[in-house]
Amino acid sequence: MQTGNETNPSIAFPVLIGDIGGTNARFAILVDAYAAPKEFPVIPTASYKTIDEAIQRGVLDKTSVQPRTAILAIAGPIKEDEVDLTNAPWIVKPRQMIAEMGFRDVILINDFEAQAMATTSVESKYLEKIGGGEVRQAASRVVLGPGTGLGVAGLVHARHTWYPVPGEGGHMDVGPRSDRDFELFPHYERIGGRISGEQLICGRGLMNIYRAICKADGRDARAASPAEVTAAGLDGMDPVAVETLELFCTYLGRLAGDLALVFMARGGVYLSGGIAQIVLPVLRHPGFRQAFEDKAPHGEIMRQIPSFVVTHPLAALSGMAAYARTPVLFGLATEGRRWKA
Numbered sequence: 001m002q003t004g005n006e007t008n009p010s011i012a013f014p015v016l017i018g019d020i021g022g023t024n025a026r027f028a029i030l031v032d033a034y035a036a037p038k039e040f041p042v043i044p045t046a047s048y049k050t051i052d053e054a055i056q057r058g059v060l061d062k063t064s065v066q067p068r069t070a071i072l073a074i075a076g077p078i079k080e081d082e083v084d085l086t087n088a089p090w091i092v093k094p095r096q097m098i099a100e101m102g103f104r105d106v107i108l109i110n111d112f113e114a115q116a117m118a119t120t121s122v123e124s125k126y127l128e129k130i131g132g133g134e135v136r137q138a139a140s141r142v143v144l145g146p147g148t149g150l151g152v153a154g155l156v157h158a159r160h161t162w163y164p165v166p167g168e169g170g171h172m173d174v175g176p177r178s179d180r181d182f183e184l185f186p187h188y189e190r191i192g193g194r195i196s197g198e199q200l201i202c203g204r205g206l207m208n209i210y211r212a213i214c215k216a217d218g219r220d221a222r223a224a225s226p227a228e229v230t231a232a233g234l235d236g237m238d239p240v241a242v243e244t245l246e247l248f249c250t251y252l253g254r255l256a257g258d259l260a261l262v263f264m265a266r267g268g269v270y271l272s273g274g275i276a277q278i279v280l281p282v283l284r285h286p287g288f289r290q291a292f293e294d295k296a297p298h299g300e301i302m303r304q305i306p307s308f309v310v311t312h313p314l315a316a317l318s319g320m321a322a323y324a325r326t327p328v329l330f331g332l333a334t335e336g337r338r339w340k341a
């Protein structure tokens, strides 16, 4: 049954935790509250027709541990008993998972709630600081992750509890600021007439910026995929790709700064996901942090807010593991998102 008001958040082990992105799914099993997560190879979502098949073949068939609970972080809103993933062809059916896969308890959360929780649990060696500022403990945080889309969440601290605040912040408008922006913005592909964060700051966004520069400057497009743009930009071989990465990081800094203002994120702004790690050398250039701090009249506040790239390869899983081990530390509302046998 789907549970109503959740009063007992305790979670039965073993727990399967899964981060289901638009392109890749990552899984691990927590045998008990103390053991390190047993991780499984990353599964491209295109390689199995259904998520149940991916879990069965990619995880359960490879272990003798039968998880009693599944906690899955998915991209997109969780409204019904069957949840369509926003950027992938899979449909998550918790009732069917309980009936056919042996789970007693299935909890679905938003993938950026998991990323937000992860900022409290990843070891500091997996956080690379960009620029100045110091983390204020027990202050709000923001996480942004360019991937297939642009995920955003806040993490608010109150009453000794961390409250993840998922939302659609990746769809906020991004406006032009520099002279170069004013040349390029007319060439950016729009959505419903708008240039939102997700039009520029994700895999697809890299291509949008790259093509716009080619159009504005009358150049031929040599790179045909986000991976080609980052490769050609990082090795400096293609000047259009080099500028693309600079602009990508500037726009990311601009939006990250706006979100830091919204949440007054004195606990820090955290960049998660694969693309942030790939473009990390460019994030260290001045563009990202300058755009982040360029928020008159609040430049001084912004200079005090630290920003980090989360370099943990499985950060969302770390956040989910922290939740599974100590759910009371997190004010994660499971009403309508938890199904029990």
Ligand SMILES: Nc1ncnc2c1ncn2[C@@H]1O[C@H](COP(=O)(O)OP(=O)(O)OP(=O)(O)O)[C@@H](O)[C@H]1O
Binding pocket: 020, 021, 022, 023, 024, 025, 075, 087, 111, 145, 146, 147, 148, 149, 150, 151, 202, 203, 204, 206, 226, 227, 228, 230, 231, 273, 274, 275, 278
């Ligand atoms: N080397 C690369 N450089 C830049 N972008 C890349 C590279 N490889 C893949 N991408 C792009 O990264 C995106 C996938 O990002 P990621 O691996 O973080 O996936 P995801 O977790 O499935 O995404 P999401 O959680 O946003 O749905 C795709 O748009 C893909 O085109």
